[in-house]
Amino acid sequence: MNNIVSHQLVRYLERRGIKHIFGLCGHTNIAVLSAIEKSSIQFINVRHEQIASHAADGYARVTGKASVVLSHLGPGMTNAATGVANAALDCIPMVVIAGDIPSHYYGKHPHQEVNLHSDGAQYEIYKPFVKRAWRVERPELFPEIIEKAFQLAESGQPGPVLVDVPMDIFSKEVDPHLFDRQLGNTKSLRKPSLDQQTAEEIIDAILAAERPILYVGGGILLAKAATELQKFVDHLQLPVAHSLMGKGALPDDHPFILGMTGFWGTRYINDSCRNADLILGLGSRFKEADCSSWYPEYTFDIPGTARLIQIDIEPSEIGRNYPVEIGAVADLKQALGILTKVARAKVPEGVRRPGLQQEIADVQAGFRQKNVAMETSDAFPMMPERILAETRAVLPRNAIITTDVGWNKNGVGQQFPVFVPGSILTPGGYATMGFGGPAAIGAKIAAPDRIVVALIGDGGFGQNPALLATARHENLAVIWLIMNNNAFGTIAGLEKAHYQTTFGTVFEKDGESTSPDYAAIARAYGVEGITVESAGDFKPSLERAIALNKPVVIDVRMINNPVPTTGYWNILDIYSPGEKISHVSTD
Structure with missing residues (x-):
């Protein structure tokens, strides 16, 4: 009994350090539930699968590690889909393990199967928004698939993945060694940084600019790079604007924080970005609401008034919405580390912008004063x-x-x-x-x-x-x-x-x-x-x-x-x- 896939899966998750699984029962996943009962993992039982996927999303944002959702097929998967898609668009790592119809019933229209266009293809419902969707065809393939699932969810630009498991596979025997050998695989990939030449070009561009601005997105938080960001900002005293998802990357009482841009940005913040002559974008997609629908007269005028340098872990984000002068694929924690090192070498005493600091303080105080009556x-x-x-x-x-x-x-x-x-x-x-x-x-x-x-x-x-x-x-x-x-x-x-x-x-x-x-x-x-x-x-x-x-x-x-x-x-x-x-x- 202990050698069946469901028990070996739970054993694998325990050794991977998984402490909580969010989900809801169904006839396709009860083999896993029975194994969880005897494990150290806590099952967070919900009354609706959307609650499970949103809760797992919040959990992953705080831990910085992939969360786990256990779902049933059919309505279970579609109920959870909204929360999984939300995690996908915010780049939150998540592994969804879903039970499916028995593999020997493909095409027979068994209970709760959706097969209007193809047989045994319910997992394809998730394809538009997960990084990858696997359907496990044989028990001996499961160990490698679940290992790949976690690695993909947490690497590069993070996001959710789906591992779809026909319920009969959960109950088949598997050689435990196939799971054991996955323990030898690294659980944390080394991430790329900037090369010295690129870092020097970026710092030279910043030092030569009259009105440089850092534009920070949620990628800073995903990379756990907030400390590195603050060290970089403090040395060069660069003003920092941020997207909605970048809020909190720099404390809101920092003297060089401007605030959120775009539709719900203030005039001063939007004007500061529109009038910048150099923008260093860090971990941001430059999305519609953050950029006032890309109308140049409101938030960003790129390339009209500003040159853009963009650093992101995901190549497809670079130059997505604005032309880029320097585009670099790098982990932001690593990148900011070398940028700060180069900046300290070029300007050991740092850069001081007392006039700008006072201007930001005055504007912030004025905004707070305008809100006093409402507050x-x-x-x-x-x-x-x-x-x-x-x-x-x-x-x-x-x-x-x-x-x-x-x-x-x-x-x-x-x-x-x-x-x-x-x-x-x-x-x-x-x-x-x-x-x-x-x-x-x-x-x-x-x-x-x-x-x-x-x-x-x-x-x-x-x-x-x-x-x-x-x-x-x-x-x-x-x-x-x-x-x-x-x-x-x-x-x-x-x-x-x-x-x-x-x-x-x-x-x-x-x-x-x-x-x-x-x-x-x-x-x-x-x-x-x-x-x-x-x-x-x-x-x-x-x-x-x-x-x-x-x-x-x-x-x-x-x-x-x-x-x-x-x-x-x-x-x-x-x-x-x-x-x-x-x-x-x-x-």
């Missing part, structure tokens, strides 16, 4: 600015924040200071509603000694409330802070601005709210539920939730004000061409 308003429903300001005031610097979409993503990116690299987990590329709640579960399991708060909207929390069952079962002290505007607020604002209606976006009928009582839902799951009744009640409620040290849902009603912006998004042209309509203020 101190006693209005109820609350101003979102006050919710964010008081949350930041209560939390320690190293608290982990997960976000969803809307104010709790765009507003947080713009206005919520992050001080510790990797302490904010945001759905970037896929922008998945429903990510923040389950991701907080994974984050807390990965970092049990840190405070974890999910800043989410009522629309986002409503996607996966069953996550509370998992939180109660595992006694996870996560706080779900629901910024409740009784709507899919961002979309409501867009529709109102362009079509003078909010049809299908607001949770009302005949003038009455149809939203549930989220605190009562929490209590029904056996979780503490708090309803905030006034603006003055919010901060004490959050402090109490932290002190309880158990799962808590806080429901706070919020005014549906849009996030202010000076950037651009070309959907505004598409909705109302030529009319220059925006649903946000431009102060």
Whole structure:
């Protein structure tokens, strides 16, 4: 019995250091579940597979290692697909192990098989968004496949992979030596750095530039290169702008941090990038929202005013959206190390930019001052600015924040200071509603000694409330802070601005709210539920939730004000061409 594939798989995972598996049962994976029961691995049981994949995503972001999802075939795989795709677009390493129909039933239309176009091909559902999808055809091939799966998920530009296993393969015997021999394979690949000549060319270009800027993406955090980034910035005193996913790569109280660019960027940040004469892009795809839909008059004017140097671990990202003068494929931790070494050799005393430092400080102070009225308003429903300001005031610097979409993503990116690299987990590329709640579960399991708060909207929390069952079962002290505007607020604002209606976006009928009582839902799951009744009640409620040290849902009603912006998004042209309509203020 111990020599069957399912038991040897679990044994392999134990020796690889896997401590948690996220998933949900099904008749195709119970052989694996029975093996996990007798192992040191903790199975995090969920009530919906999307919760499993989002939680595994959050777990991987905190640990920096591939997480593991165990799924059933058919609806199990498709339920999990949204979370796996979200991980893919944010480059998060994940290994999905899915049971499938018995191999001897291919083409017979057995229970839950999807075979409209080909037989035994359910695993192909994942092909558009995973780095690779394997279907295991024979038991003796499984050991090499699972080893390759982890290596591929964690190497280069990280991402999820799928290992699809017909359920009869799980129960077949296999020589344990085939798994044992995989232990001799390295579990961490050596990563490429910059050569000396390229590093010198880059530093020379920076030193010759009048208005250089570093543009930082999530690749810095994936490479665990935040320390190296700060050393480089400190030596040359370079201003740093970042994408949404790059937030936190440099602490938000660093004197040379500008902030987030693009649609939800401020005018000063966008203008600083647009007027730069040299941009060093580090681990960024230069995506649409971060670049104001690539309109040169808003954020980046490349090559109009600026030359671009781009470094990334993935070759296909270099030059994807802007022409590049120097493109280098390298691990950013290694690259920043040699760039700093070369910079110290060329300018031992470093570069000092006191005028720029003061300018950034003045602008930041001015932006904070403009928000004071909102942050101190006693209005109820609350101003979102006050919710964010008081949350930041209560939390320690190293608290982990997960976000969803809307104010709790765009507003947080713009206005919520992050001080510790990797302490904010945001759905970037896929922008998945429903990510923040389950991701907080994974984050807390990965970092049990840190405070974890999910800043989410009522629309986002409503996607996966069953996550509370998992939180109660595992006694996870996560706080779900629901910024409740009784709507899919961002979309409501867009529709109102362009079509003078909010049809299908607001949770009302005949003038009455149809939203549930989220605190009562929490209590029904056996979780503490708090309803905030006034603006003055919010901060004490959050402090109490932290002190309880158990799962808590806080429901706070919020005014549906849009996030202010000076950037651009070309959907505004598409909705109302030529009319220059925006649903946000431009102060």
